[in-house]
Amino acid sequence: MNDIAQGTIEAFRLIFTLDPDLLEIVGLSLRVTVTAVLIASLIGLPLGAWLVINRFRFRRQTIAVLNALMGLPPVVVGLFVYMMLSRSGPFGVFGLLFTPTAMIIAQVIIITPLIASISHQTIRDLWADYHDLLISLNTSRWQRITALLWDGRRALLTAMLAGFGRAIGEVGAIMIVGGNIDHSTRVLTTSIALETGKGNFAFAMGLGFVLIALAVTINLLMHSLSRTERASVW
Amino acid sequence: MNDIAQGTIEAFRLIFTLDPDLLEIVGLSLRVTVTAVLIASLIGLPLGAWLVINRFRFRRQTIAVLNALMGLPPVVVGLFVYMMLSRSGPFGVFGLLFTPTAMIIAQVIIITPLIASISHQTIRDLWADYHDLLISLNTSRWQRITALLWDGRRALLTAMLAGFGRAIGEVGAIMIVGGNIDHSTRVLTTSIALETGKGNFAFAMGLGFVLIALAVTINLLMHSLSRTERASVW
Amino acid sequence: MLPLTLDGAIARVRGKTLVGPVDLQIGATGLTIVMGPNGSGKTTLLRLMHGLQRVSAGRVDWAVPDGVARGRQAYVFQSPIMMRRKVVDNIAYPLALHGVPRRQARSTAAEWAARFGLGDALERPAPYLSGGEKQKLALARALIRQPEILFLDEPCANLDGRAIREIETILQQARADGTRIVMATHDMGQARRLATDVVFMYGGKVHETAPAPAFFKQPATAEARAFINGDIVE
């Protein structure tokens, strides 16, 4: 309990003194996560739309599997990426293990199914509206996907933000592939895990509050940006 | 690489020999996660609907914060619950720390925002359809919420399955509050983390495959159940 | 609860005045037909009276407290809103809201469906009905509440000749039973058959109100004259 209060104080201290170590860690967290979200969105959003507009044999099953993959256990993803990038693995020669790139790869694997799945659900409702029109206009697949993604862009933001949330809070996978190396691959979540292991609960809590504040700020920012857009474009 | 192949073999061995330790672990994983999903749905689904139908001062901000909470870092949640349930914490007298109940509490905190957020998004589209009718019929708030939840139930399944996925794959929080105690609070993800730490990558991968298979099965099951329903009710 | 009095009532959306200021009284008896060119504000006026459109300025008052009035009205929308349920459940929904037991609500709904020629469609999902069938459902759902005042927004636009006649009979019957009807229509024949008085909308304002015989014989304004003749109204 007391630790929570101390954690709050700690969080304020960290933020207001602009602790350089904290800034470095926050910077890396953001860099890794934003990159991962962008890559995962580039794959996941069109994939979600594609699954909506195409009818194929095992469509339902594919969607069920996609939904299931939202639950990919991070540790397993971490292990898998580790094995791929390890020196004795197939991509070992690139020396990517214990680098931010490895962390991005792991996060992309974790959040792509999440983004695709939420985007699928969003787009499905829009497609129910647009179906007849877009078929009637003899649109190509790609034209359908772009129309749906564009007109559904504000709702798709939720998918991206969900991916962001998942990625920025994730620890299991990036611990394994990043190694939590000081000044190199240490991010907020791995620092929190480290401090927890040392029993420094107040400090860990402080970092946790910083992380939550970060996530809230980003969400408010995106929401207000997308609202501005609504007023002007519409 | 080799570990992945061995992991696959290991997974099949574990499943087909019905390894009793595995069964215990899988059973606890399911018990904890299903309970958490049910509780979180009971809170999150109506909350999502409530946020849709009510216009209040800081509504957009509340939704942004809810979205941000999707990214609650599990380790922080774990720490928080630990402090609450610890002997010196406010709920210490109940002796819940390092029990499955503690793990359920942590998971509920983690997945409720996720479920509420996806349900909010789903319900929002339905509400756009229903708004005029339900207002015109002079429905009470509660009647609106129930109508939306009922008519949107199939889409809400995705929200619950997303919650399930997130919960069953989660490790950071339940490691802290459950303690990964053998024969007591050890679940699939904590076992995987343990085996990874021991360097038993193949075994960890095997457990990972079991976990993924479990998630896929549950998703397929829910999807086919909800499809059956569609044919009969509609 | 009548008369309904609009006193300088204005409907404004994002700074743009859609309708008003309107001064109008809907007396206790009669059948009012709202006419006017497309986009002249008929729908907005009806929504304003029903309380679906927020009054930006001026007043809309019932002879009873608002809360009481809200429960005694019904509204048929220009594009019918189908709940994602079976036809019978759609029609029974207003009864269900009032706590009528499910079995009884459904059997009453079945009677009403039959009166509107939907007897064969009871168990079909409402969203799959044809355009005209949807309008019939909406009418049945509005009338089943036996409202004191009934707003109808072009309810016969998609109906065939016979259905129009039958529904006009039902409406005359309802009127005889004491339901006050306010209806927008483009069907001049229908207006002549039903109206006791006419509200002519033009450019978002009530341009002319008159008893029906007088209006159809000799409209007071040039615009109404042109409108009745199907001429260019400028």
Add this chain to the structure above:
Amino acid sequence: MLPLTLDGAIARVRGKTLVGPVDLQIGATGLTIVMGPNGSGKTTLLRLMHGLQRVSAGRVDWAVPDGVARGRQAYVFQSPIMMRRKVVDNIAYPLALHGVPRRQARSTAAEWAARFGLGDALERPAPYLSGGEKQKLALARALIRQPEILFLDEPCANLDGRAIREIETILQQARADGTRIVMATHDMGQARRLATDVVFMYGGKVHETAPAPAFFKQPATAEARAFINGDIVE
């Protein structure tokens, strides 16, 4: 690409036959009006011809390959489908699909909007249009492609008298320019004004086809006779 030949064509949904078997030929010239009671299958027939409704049995053949035919048709839906964009972007969309540069597409769209009396609404979001304005938008969007065949499903149901007249003029003009028109309507006057031949639907079957003058003077079947008189068709 004409004639369009339906040969034993059946539309079946989940085992239930909605329309058919239909044998019908739509020749190269003329303006065909499809009439019939609500739920008789007019919409389904039009969708079948346009390729929106899957042909469950029998054939629907154009004089050119299907792929070619698909690009040269347009369809106006019974309930207009608004893309979540501005009016001008809705109307320009078919041009955009054909790679017309944005600026040019928008200016052409603006011209068409003006022809349909939407000149003032260009920059408004299409979903907020009034019922009649939506129908006008849908008509403009269909005609802007200058299709060889145009299907219209009760396109004037929500229009005022003047708009109906203007649109009939535009349709006559389009027909003179070589567009083949097939249109469902409940408006007997409109049918008389426009039709060169009539398809009378009844109970999901083509009950009678005849040149317009003959049909309106002396329908061959008792059902068509009753329908024209607005009598009970049984």
Add this chain to the structure above:
Amino acid sequence: GEIRLAVTTSFQNSGLSDVLLPQIKKDIGLDVQLVVVGTGQALKLGEAGDVDAILVHSRKAEEAFLKAGFGTHRREIMYNDFILIGPSADPAKIAAAETAASALQKIAATKAPFVSRGDDSGTHKKELSLWQAAGLDPATFGSWYRAAGAGMGATLNVASGMDAYVMADRASWLNFGNKGDLELLFAGDPVLFNQYAFIPVNPQRHPHVKTELVAQLEDWLTGETAAKLINGYKINGETLFTFNATKP
């Protein structure tokens, strides 16, 4: 240059690395990146060539590692000791015990809760060997013996939450913040000696490992500056580690 060194959680938790690494950087310009993992995982990382050297404290596992040819040699650097920790009330009265074995016997006799690492780490293996020396077999214990299956810090957190006995290395304990009602109750038996060793990864298996830099690091770690820093490292005035590297 920079090299990667896999270390165990107990080493990282001691805080010694925060003292050594900056000095290494200063003295020989080397960035040592610590990858903190479980003992088994550290050995695996070395085996796969993902790190350049490892620093662990589990003699048997280290020897197996060398025997399989994954490392070039084993160099002892320093040692500290294990301690027994428990609730301040000390229900098993182990504070009065003569030897580690008798302390464990007392715990087993009173069936007071005991939390084990349960993760096959160096610390865990040591604990198991102590039970064996006490003539007891954890496999036969009841629910008072809890295998946490976690790192040192997490296990201490569990023990603190449960008011249980636990064995830890002294460094982790002193640096541990969540002490709750726990206290150091027993230490000093020579069997509790905990040797850390440095093993470079074999460049014959993994040509990319930075053997040169590893050798520099090894020299530094076994040199005088290191000796001074290690012996001088104190928490709350207590010395934690004893430098015991021999000159080659």
